[in-house]
Amino acid sequence: MTDLTNLTLADARDGLAKGDYTSVELTEAHIASMAAQRKLNAYITETPEQALEMAKASDTKRAKGEAGKMEGLPIAIKDLFCTENVQTTAASHILEGFIPQYESTVTANLFGNGAVMLGKTNLDEFAMGSSNMTSYYGNVINPWKGKDGKDLVPGGSSGGSAAAVAGRMALAATGTDTGGSIRQPAAYCGIVGLKPTYGRCSRWGVVAFASSLDQAGPMTRTVRDAAIMLGAMAGHDAKDSTSAPMAVPDFEAALSGDIRGMKIGIPKEYRVDGMPDEIARLWDDGVAMLRDAGADVVDITLPHTKYALPTYYIVAPAEASSNLARYDGVRFGQRVMEDGDSLDDMYMKTRAAGFGKEVQRRIMIGTYVLSAGYYDAYYNKALKVRRRIYEDFANAFGTVDAVLTPTAPSAAFAVGENSDDPVKMYLNDVFTVPASLAGLPGLSVPTGLSDNGLPLGLQLIGKPFDEETVIRIGGVLETAAGFDAKPAGLEG
Amino acid sequence: MSSLDKETVRKIAFLSRIKVSEEELGELAGDLTRILDFIEELQEVDVEGAAPLTSVADLTLPLRKDEVTDGNIQQKVLANAPKTDAGCFVVPKVIE
Amino acid sequence: MTYILEGSTGPWEIVVGLEVHCQIIAHSKLFSGASAQFGSEANNNVSLVDAAMPGMLPVINAECVRQAVKTGLGLKAKINHESVFSRKNYFYADLPQGYQISQFDKPIVGEGTIILDMPDGSTKAVGIERLHLEQDAGKSMHDQDPKYSHIDLNRSGVALMEIVSMPDIRSPEEAGAYLTKMRAIVRYLGTCDGNMNEGSMRCDANVSVRRAGAEFGTRCEIKNVNSIRFVMQAIEIEAMRQIEVIEGGGEIIQETRLFDPKLGETRSMRSKEMAHDYRYFPDPDLLPLVFDEAFVSEIEKTLPELPDEKKARFMREYGLSAYDAGVLVAEQEKAVFYERVAKGRDGKMAANWVITNLFGALNKLGVDVSESPVTAENLGKLIGLIGDDTISGRIAKDVFEIMIETGKDPEAIVEEKGLKQITDTGAIETAIDEVIAANPDKVEEIREGKDRMLGWFVGQVMKSTGGKANPAMVNKMLRDKILG
């Protein structure tokens, strides 16, 4: 790995501004790193030629004095964002070969701000998963290794993005988070992941999983980088009716380093039965760091926490069952049919062959909970519990500025583990799902290592549209933790 | 309470338009039953007086001006279609 | 007037509710900026949203909301200041999203009323249950290829209002009157062009039968009937079928049926029955549609005078019968035409001329009032000429014939053809004297008491003056001369 791939987004930005190197040089270094680490399978589609063209154009733009917020910075894009003329698969076979004729708003914002796209990163199929094991294009391997040297999952669903950033195959990457898909893989890969408030980033052009939960956000190596990138992604979009008509603040300016007098809540319900000691210790350490920095850490209660996962596993599949109905083999993507097949035959064969097992399971669960006779018992009930969870947070935020919890209940696990039982896999999202249901901003910051030498993260949850507070506190936590471990092979 | 039999799974699979073989049906019924057992926990929550929360966006629906700003992109619309003819998408014959 | 179908076991009453889909008049679609116009090349008026490309999102058209509210106001219905869009999930070739965005438990418009104008001049109120907004589907074409269907999405996403009536309709005639009135209202409002044969207004009929006063029977839904006449036929045929089934000891199953006007029968659409589970749920891509009273009152200000009000005013201002007023307000163009004819003239006479003579003639020509060769101004002038005794009513009919043929000004025609009524006593006297001189025997008969011979003399005088003599004057002068 070269020095250029070890830069933070902020340093690279400043180095480009000073003329220490060009965007083409930065991009070439990342293209080389991407090629060298193909075995990790972080990318589904690499776009080196396009990256170099964008980098060249960026250098020219800079020479004319027209540098944007992310001018010349090479990043990776989760393959859930539709990118014009570049294959977009959502890691599904059903979208293999799909070439969008449009650019998602978030990627358009990033490219408009000068960012350079290196390629499209791997993910769980349709973002449904917490391990990246459900991708049709093969699983992603976490750049980190435990003491036993086994291949580990990067988390999911934005596992390719997390692996690319941790493995220095991109300065930063976009992720999307529905129930934890930015924060959990960030924690598993020792990077920073920020899920903004629902409505902060446009969903237009992002392949939908669960519309009321999906939110795009940055995956970076520092909190500052997350602030920079969020500023370049976010903004009101008239094409998304759920996009918030709000100005984008200067998130980087929130990094004052001063959290004296801020009130931070510790929800007792997150101290779940069987929480591993190393996670409990990580959390306690985080509390101590914030106290030392002058924050007022208080106990709070979020009584409906234990119902968040079941609620999520009704709401998200229900929406998904409908959102994924458009993959029918008619207008785009794969089609499977034989001579003499009826329309229904074609639908059924196409969708059976095009969707993987986990996606099929979720579509069917979603179909079931919405079907006649079950709507009230499952779906509508879940929406009511969701209201309770939302109210829990609203009550807590009456007294605290942010909430601190672990990001995930464990460190990254081995490839193949937990895959025998879908429900076991769902438990990975136990700490991230509540904030998703409430639409709140959540930031995962790496603050320590597990006994096995793997990164662990803490999560900060903020008030709606108060990303600035979680960024400020996250910055303090980051400095205090001084997390500087790197994946194996990157130490030098 | 929430054990799914093969018949129900067959019906859900058809509503979902996913072809499931006879052998897969049993395994799927097991998987889906496990998931249903997991979400069953919600039944114990008291939601008296709680309005269903369908969106966290604290907004009302934004209205668009009635202007023709889109369309006239037949090529883009058809670009990814598995089969087209005479500007149309083509599907197996539909009997009405 | 109760409509009864006589079965083999006794009389049956029919119960009908109608669901009418009206295409909203707007430039662009309900949730996308593509043109809502028809007749374009296939898939040309289609956006990536209409084609349901991955990641595409709906944004609602304000005009469609206004049009729905306007229609709701026209139906004297409750306007819901908060309504919700839901997804109706089903797979179909012309439904790209795999769901239709519609409104389910919270429609934009609630209960209202529509007044039917029956042919005998009576009226009947039918309840409106709801009006909701939804997307249209695309079009499947099956004749292009033996093995495949072609899909054109130009219509996909076009805004529809679905207007659902209460089951208050009791005869095919009432169903016809309902649709006629609905069409008139949306046309007056400018919210839908109401063309059933072009599909911009489509009707589904829910039909059941029962013994008078009994509970509602099981209903069948007859889908997509495309003319008022066919709706009326379909209802009668379906009701007869149901009666036969029940009287034969069978049971009606709730199902969707298709009307075949050629065979004169309805038949089951089993294909649509496979799995009827639409799994409605609130569309998470759209937030609740909320507007305030000011939004509604702005729309209220733009409401035109609607058929019912216009009818009442015509009866009041022009002294018309309910029937005549009803005929005239049935279409806005007709009403406007009539008022231009009637302004400042005898309203009843104007109504007679417009309804009997003009509409009769237009009917023969097969043209609309908007294409009438006789303008309202000219018809008004013609009535004026009768009123001021320039021509007689009989001559007026001849002049009208010429107007229909040539479109000419009646004054010019009268001038040109010398049709002015003779009111000069000298000229009439000369003509009378000639007839008397030529028929002394007949004069004698009258004097002997055969009064009705007088009519024959009037006819002769009229004939000799080419019909131009003022008939009243002829009558009086003849009487004076022969009997006086």
Ligand SMILES: [Mg+2]
């Ligand atoms: Mg209907």
Ligand SMILES: [Zn+2]
């Ligand atoms: Zn409808």
